[in-house]
Amino acid sequence: MNAMMENRTQAEATDYLASLRQQFGRVLLGKSQQIELVIACLLAHGHLRLDDLPGTGKTTLAKALAECLGGRLARIQCTPDLLPTDVTGFNLFNQKTREFEFHPGRVFADVLLADELNRTTPRTTELLASMLSPNSPLPSKKLPSNTTFKTASLPTSSVLAEAPDWL
Numbered sequence: 001m002n003a004m005m006e007n008r009t010q011a012e013a014t015d016y017l018a019s020l021r022q023q024f025g026r027v028l029l030g031k032s033q034q035i036e037l038v039i040a041c042l043l044a045h046g047h048l049r050l051d052d053l054p055g056t057g058k059t060t061l062a063k064a065l066a067e068c069l070g071g072r073l074a075r076i077q078c079t080p081d082l083l084p085t086d087v088t089g090f091n092l093f094n095q096k097t098r099e100f101e102f103h104p105g106r107v108f109a110d111v112l113l114a115d116e117l118n119r120t121t122p123r124t125t126e127l128l129a130s131m132l133s134p135n136s137p138l139p140s141k142k143l144p145s146n147t148t149f150k151t152a153s154l155p156t157s158s159v160l161a162e163a164p165d166w167l
Contacts, residue, residue: 074107078115
C-alpha cells in the first residue's frame, strides 16, 4: 500500500484513498467506521484483528480488501487439526528430479484471512502471531515465477477473525 502511495502527489493520494473508500463502500454497506479503520491499517502497514459475531461481513471485508488492492486472498479456516506447515508450506521430495520442491502455504498471498483463530492449536497460533512480526520465521525460498511473491515474505495485509468466547 505505501509503495503505491510513495510516488504520488498529495492530490493523487487523496483521490486514491477516496476511490478505495468508494470501492469498500459498495461492498460493505453501513460500515464506514470499519472502512476507515481498514484504510488506517493499510497506511500503517498493520494487521487487522476482527472479533465479531458470525455473519457480520468479516470474510467479505477481506475479499473486498484483496480486490481493492488488486491482490490475491488466501483464507485459512483455523481448526484444531491445522498444522503450521499448512500455513507456511513444506518441502516435498520429487523422485523424478531427485530434489526437494517447496510447496508454498496459504501465507503466500497479498491478503491473508485466518478465520476462527481461537479454535486452532497454540502451536499454530504462535506461528501465525510470529509471522505478523517484522522478524518473520519464514525461510527465504525461491518460488515459481507465477507466484505473487518471489521470495518468502509476509502478506501485504492480514485479517484475523475470531469468534467471541461466549459463542
